[in-house]
Amino acid sequence: MLYEGVLNKMQTEFNTPIEYYLVFKNNFININQIIDRDIKIDFTGYECLNCGQHKKIFRQGFCYECFYSSAQVGDWIMRPELSKAHLGIEDRDLEYETKVQIQPHIVYLAVASDVKVGVTRKTQVPTRWIDQGASKAIEIVEVPNRYLAGITEVALKDMFTDKTNWRKMLQNEVLETNLEEIRNSLKDKLPDEVKPYFDQTNSAIFNLDYPVLQFPKKITSLNLDKTPSYQGKLKGVKGQYLLFEDGTVFNIRTYEGYMVNIEVI
Incomplete structure (x- = not known):
């Protein structure tokens, strides 16, 4: 089976375990269904997620010009207090x-490696945590x-990290807390x-289960610019990473806007 398209972050469905889909313009892959199979990834070019032109990707799936002009990547995205x-x-x-x-926005605590504080739109719960x-x-x-x-996140940042230790997360080294x-x-x-909103907020704990057969002991990141062709046996998915048997991990988010051929062998 051969799939062609532009990488965008995997779509997810909250289930046990979580369902992952890699969606292209004309088809899609249910990633859960190809775990424990060999897949081949070939990098073939670029396509900006904003303007659609075949320009080299600068950041977040956007070419240089779009990254510095589009409202979708303003500074307030990464720093909500600037809104x-x-x-x-x-x-x-x-507009x-x-x-x-x-x-509505949610300020939350999440444990992927250590305890992290973060912000997301309410409509993105639990997608953001996945x-x-x-x-x-x-x-x-x-x-x-x-x-x-x-401003709530800023007030709490000194108490918690605002970044995930991605290596610990992928090796399933999760702090008990x-x-x-x-x-x-x-x-x-x-x-x-903000204090008046505290008691009105749902305080249920979300538990998330990922489709992983084998966590990597030693991690090597796949870099499509340096290694445009890669083949390996898929052993799981966590976050936005594909995990392979040889310890290679592939972060789909990093390569948004990259055009690829993916063959399931």
């Missing part, structure tokens, strides 16, 4: 920014816009304008 749409202030495109920023490879997660507070979520107890200790540390 200004609630004030009617434009960064790159106020788009209003649609994305002024909607993409990070979290084993479990809990909501700290739900707020009505991205700015309030951002009581997320509910940690969450309950945070109310007094929230910004004053």
Whole structure:
């Protein structure tokens, strides 16, 4: 079976285990169904996810020009505290920014390696945690816009990491911790304008199970620019990574906008 298309982050379905789909323009692969089979990946070119032109990808699936002009990759994406749409202030495109920023957001704790604090839109729960490879997660507070979520994350950053140790995550080295107890200790540390939302927020713990037959002991990252052709036996999926029997891991998110042929052998 041969599949051709442009890489974009895998779509997921919250299940036990999580279902993964690699979706192309004209077809898709249910990744769970090809675990324990050999697959061959060939890099064939670039296609910007924004403008569709065959330009070299700069970051996040965008060419250089689109990365510095599109509202989809403004600074407020990575730093929610910079959001200004609630004030009617434009960064790159106020209509788009209003649609994305002024909607319910969740500040959460997740454990993929260590305890991490993060922000996501409510509509992205639990997708955001799946993409990070979290084993479990809990909501700290739900707020009505991205700015309030951002200042909450900033207030808590000194207590927790805001990044995932991806190597530990892929090797399933996950810190044992009581997320509910940690969450309950945070109310007094929230910004004053956020505290009223704490008791209204769902505090159930999400547990996430990934389709992995074998976790890698020693990790080698597949770099399509240096190794444009690779073949290996797929042993699992976690986060946005494909895990292979020889210890090779392939981060789909890193190579968004790359055109590939994928053959299932």
